[in-house]
Amino acid sequence: MPDLPALLARRAHLPAGGTTVYRAAHTTETGGLFALDLAGDAAVLSLYADLSAGEEARLAAACGALPGVxxxxxxxxxxxxxxAANVAREQLxxxxxxxxxxxxxxxxxEAGVPFLIRPGGDLSIGLFSDARPLRAWVRAHVPEGGRVLNTFAYTCGFGLSAALGGAGTVKNVDLSRKVLAWGQENYALSGLPAPDSDFLYGDVFEWLGRLRKRGDRFDLVVLDPPSFARGKAGVWRVERDYARLAALAAVVTAPGGRxxxxxxxxxxxxxxxxxxVAAGLAEAGRRGQxxxxxxxxxxxxxxxHLKAGVWALD
Incomplete structure (x- = not known):
């Protein structure tokens, strides 16, 4: 059993700095057996190996013994x-x-910004804490008064970061009305307006085509798709389809945008x-750095697992 109190102590600077949703133990520190996330006084234990009921209970109790849980x-x-998530949700x-x-x-x-977390709602609890540096980058670098398109928005963490950073317009797109409504609740926690017109329900690829036809252009486009998904247009796989997504995004990115x-x-x-990504930008006829x-x-x-890059387009 890893020394959970010691691992938690290594993260003490995070809650001290205003971040109370974070990973307390990563799989690289537990031999790949489990990960532990904290969100306020709730702990989320993720298992990556089959354990007996007794082993699960003992591990959960060890997590519960941590201060503040x-x-x-x-x-x-x-x-x-x-x-399996859709057919075995309560088991998983x-x-x-x-x-x-x-x-x-x-x-x-997260860095003082409140987010609504639902620890028992699904495999995903409302915020992917590994992307915290990415959201910080958005908040620090979004153009003042600029236009931002946040695709695959989930609960709109990137969109909220852009709005807090001074963006003039932020559009959040997702195929789930439920998570978009959750995103609006996150906006409300920060005292920001969240009109329905800024939360676009539907398929991201269809919306990218629609925005292109309308002539909409954005100073920053965020692409954070799932690795795998099934939709009415077929199966999406990152390793096969990301170039196509990058090409569609490039078309709605303003000159000099990112x-x-x-x-x-x-x-x-x-x-x-x-x-x-580079192939997709080239396919759209855009040069990117x-x-x-x-x-x-x-x-x-x-x-x-997490890889991200910021591309400046001509």
Missing amino acids: AGVYLKRRPVEARH SPPGPVWGDARPEVTAL VLAVTNHAGLSGAAFERM LLTRLGAGEDYPGAV
Whole structure:
């Protein structure tokens, strides 16, 4: 068993600096067995190996013994979890805590910004904490008064960061009305207006085509798609389809604008990912320069799954 209190102590600077949603133990620190995330006083234990009921209970109790933890939620993450999530949701993500008190909703902070977290709602709890450095980049670099398009928005963390950074217009696009409404709740926590017109429900590819036809152009386009998804247009796979997505994004990026391209596909190398983005930009007839590479925060030591780059377009 890893020394959980020692791992938590290494992250003490995060809550001290106003971040209360973060990874307390990464898989590289637990032999690949589990990961532990904290969100306020809720702990989320993600298992990457099959354990007995007794082993699960003992591990949950050890997490619950950490200072400030009121309840522990369990996520079982077998390799096939992304495919099974819709048919075995309660098995993979039990809605109630496996230790301690229920925390159906928690308001946790990232660099002082509040986010609504639902520890028992799904395999995803409302914020991907590994992308914290990416959201910080958006907030620090969004053009004052600029236009931002946040695709695959989920609960709109990138969009909120852009709005807090001074963007004039932010459009969040997602195929789920539920997560867009969740995003509007996040905006409200920061006292920002969240008109329905800024939360676009529907397929991202269709919206990119629609925005192109309308002549809409954006100073920053955020691309953060899932690694794998099924939709009415077929199966999406990052390793096969990202260049096409980058091309569509380039068409709606204003001259001198930027594209933040992100993937969380662990099996895709950074070099291969960058080649796909470059190919997509070229397909759209745009020249792009890679300005900076970004990755997961320091609470994800040794992480290789998250890769991101900021591209400046001509």
